[in-house]
Amino acid sequence: MPILAEDRRSAVKEIVCDILELEEDEVTDTSLFIDDHGADSLRAIEILASLEKEFGITIDQSELAQMVNLEAVYKVVAEAPAR
């Protein structure tokens, strides 16, 4: 399984925190966007769109269901094909 480089992980975290309007120390790798941070499906789409733009990758819409916390997002980004 591909592992996401550290600099990319921090860029992902920055994007997620920016969209969910959170401080970086409020989020852990396993805290849940929806249950713990009050996110909803539209925020999830915003995260997906920003990641695609930032990294020049394509994330299938069906991955949204998996993208529940940072750990899961790192995995999805690592596995996403470049455009």
Place this chain on the structure above:
Amino acid sequence: MSSVRPGGVTGNRRVVLTGFGVISSIGIGAEEFTESLRAGRSGASPISLFDVEGFAHVNGCEVKGFDPEQWISRTPVRELGRASRFAVAAAVMALRDAGLDPADLAGRRGLISVGTTDGESYELDRLVAAELADGPERMDPQIVRRVSAARLSTAIAHELDLTDVEAPTIATACSAGNYAIGYGFDAVSSGEAEYALCGGADAMCRKTFTGFYRLGTIAPEVCQPFDVDRKGILTGEGAGLLVLESLESALARGARIYAEVLGYGLNCDAFHQVAPKGDSVAQCMSLALANAGVKPAEVDLISAHGTGTKANDITEAAAIRSVFGADTPRTISLKSMLGHTMGAASALGAIACGLAITHRFIPPTINHRRTDPECEIDCVPNQAVDADLRVVQNNGLAFGGNNAIVILGRYDRDGDIG
């Protein structure tokens, strides 16, 4: 305008539909539209109105072969945005269809109301493109003057030279056409207006296409409402304008009556930005039926909102079942043919319902293979059927839980309805 509330006591005057103006991807004018509804034509084709490079799926339902100058004579067409051109042309068409001359209306108090989702966002797209390419100083001032959504209604008043009118544009998105018709119904039934020109208009735009695409709701090829393999919407455009007048006025001038407006219902749950809420959709149907004085078992056909998304179709079908139970009438989606014409959708839906009543047929839900078991309705797949329709329900559901439902009934010359 009116103190009459949905579900309350309705005004004294009966209100009928006597003229239709249609601009759609499957026909311009009521006659062409009727033929296409009966034949089950699809308005889908690759989008040509804006750049779709980089998108994997690029179909939409564009209006083609529309010459605004065929309808618009008093207003320089260059002053009007694409949606206003549709709205104004459809209004002129509706009056002609009703056999009314604008001069006949000049001395009478009226209402002009057009519903919309995007207003003139097609024009805004062009301004943003110019700004990004060449800077804000290069934005075309002619286009800037087109962008106010209020012009969808006021431009109609200007073109028809009608001054004793209220002319609001109603911006309740994808149910806005029904909102406008409901407003017209109240105005005419209460006697506050002698006539109403109501409906909806929208032009396709890149902003909306891209937004829906990003939500994952754009279908790759075609729109398949209620099908187990449905994949979403196609964006569409057009306008539907209806002439509402009192039954007395229509009879006095010997007008053709397509249908009677029996009532309507509105509610807004503000539950979620994009997800429909089943309970509130069901409640809106009950409000509309109560306002119309109609029992669920008396409804012969429902024209559903039926977008072709997973979320809408299951929620809407379940809401219909909860209200109608074993008496659930046939339930079709015009969006299978027209795509999602946004603010025009429920206005074109109301016109299609009126035409179905008049010409005694049910338009089909096309592109249909197998009905989703979670949508327990007969969607009249692929082939129109002949039917004697007395009461028809037209659903409009919008983002934010803005629901609006209109009930139409056949008007028979002997005065017997329902």
